[in-house]
Amino acid sequence: MARDDEFDIQHFLPYLLNQAADRSSLEFQRYYKSRYSMLRTEWRVLFHIGRFGGITAKQICDRAGLHKTKVSRAVRALELKRFLTRETQAADRRNETLELTTAGRAAFDELCGAAARFDRDLMAGFTAAEGQVLRQCLVKMARL
Amino acid sequence: MARDDEFDIQHFLPYLLNQAADRSSLEFQRYYKSRYSMLRTEWRVLFHIGRFGGITAKQICDRAGLHKTKVSRAVRALELKRFLTRETQAADRRNETLELTTAGRAAFDELCGAAARFDRDLMAGFTAAEGQVLRQCLVKMARL
DNA sequence: CCTTGTTAGTTACAAAAACAACTATTAGCC
DNA sequence: GGCTAATAGTTGTTTTTGTAACTAACAAGG
Numbered sequence: 405m406a407r408d409d410e411f412d413i414q415h416f417l418p419y420l421l422n423q424a425a426d427r428s429s430l431e432f433q434r435y436y437k438s439r440y441s442m443l444r445t446e447w448r449v450l451f452h453i454g455r456f457g458g459i460t461a462k463q464i465c466d467r468a469g470l471h472k473t474k475v476s477r478a479v480r481a482l483e484l485k486r487f488l489t490r491e492t493q494a495a496d497r498r499n500e501t502l503e504l505t506t507a508g509r510a511a512f513d514e515l516c517g518a519a520a521r522f523d524r525d526l527m528a529g530f531t532a533a534e535g536q537v538l539r540q541c542l543v544k545m546a547r548l
Numbered sequence: 549m550a551r552d553d554e555f556d557i558q559h560f561l562p563y564l565l566n567q568a569a570d571r572s573s574l575e576f577q578r579y580y581k582s583r584y585s586m587l588r589t590e591w592r593v594l595f596h597i598g599r600f601g602g603i604t605a606k607q608i609c610d611r612a613g614l615h616k617t618k619v620s621r622a623v624r625a626l627e628l629k630r631f632l633t634r635e636t637q638a639a640d641r642r643n644e645t646l647e648l649t650t651a652g653r654a655a656f657d658e659l660c661g662a663a664a665r666f667d668r669d670l671m672a673g674f675t676a677a678e679g680q681v682l683r684q685c686l687v688k689m690a691r692l
Numbered sequence: 693c694c695t696t697g698t699t700a701g702t703t704a705c706a707a708a709a710a711c712a713a714c715t716a717t718t719a720g721c722c
Numbered sequence: 723g724g725c726t727a728a729t730a731g732t733t734g735t736t737t738t739t740g741t742a743a744c745t746a747a748c749a750a751g752g
Contacts, residue, residue, distance in 0.1 A: 411664040421569035423690035429562040520555040546567035
């Protein structure tokens with residue numbers, strides 16, 4: 405095998421991404437956990453419904469890259485918190501449309517505001533140009 | 549609360565980082581899992597010992613930002629695979645120095661080579677300049 | 693020495709995730 | 723229509739993680 409003198413395993417992209425993801429998520433996670441006793445998957449599901457409107461669990465799975473069992477349980481948890489309602493579609497009774505309740509929408513809005521603030525704090529460590537490149541690259545990598 | 553028209557929750561940095569981390573780790577994870585039946589934490593511990601030499605579990609915790617129970621279990625698993633040995637330090641019998649065996653070193657070397665290839669593939673989607681900024685930003689965020 | 697506090701590492705139990713098997717409904721095709 | 727396959731979603735079981743309590747070893751002050 406060819407030597408690869410430049411590569412340092414400490415700078416392995418997946419490793420860096422995981423470290424950065426863990427670190428950057430920590431505070432926000434504490435926030436929604438303490439404020440709404442939400443799990444990470446619940447926050448993700450909430451945010452997808454809030455962002456994309458009356459969507460089905462399957463669509464959330466596809467968009468967010470989550471397994472259907474995780475989504476199923478998160479939906480139930482959010483339903484118990486009265487943050488969303490489900491309605492079986494008449495045309496295809498296998499699908500159920502998920503909608504946020506007023507309380508769910510309020511939580512979503514509030515958390516989006518908090519997220520925006522966290523985001524600003526994180527980006528504060530970079531120049532505008534760096535930030536733009538960073539986000540572009542991540543969007544490209546994150547695309548399913 | 550001030551409106552924040554520009555912010556789209558889909559571009560929330562922690563979200564993008566998590567998605568990118570999951571996606572970029574997937575293939576490599578499958579690789580070491582199928583080849584060495586290693587868990588993610590085991591690979592991380594292996595790589596820290598391989599990279600930094602005779603180190604203690606505590607030092608791995610600090611460097612990698614892992615909890616001591618996770619490291620403890622990973623060390624035991626790697627020991628059972630005969631990938632490392634422990635030796636209690638004479639000077640302070642609470643510490644044990646971890647060293648890779650020949651088999652452990654071989655696995656480490658092989659996995660580093662594979663990681664370098666995965667890294668190259670991931671970076672192929674970006675220009676050299678983008679790649680440099682991306683890695684710099686991540687190193688900064690990943691720093692404990 | 694002998695308490696009190698601290699550190700490295702392990703173990704036990706509870707929470708969450710991964711994986712596989714299941715139900716209910718629809719679609720396609722003969 | 724009636725068979726087979728596919729899809730949306732749920733439930734159950736096993737792994738893995740997170741949290742807290744534990745043991746063993748050391749350090750420092752009296």
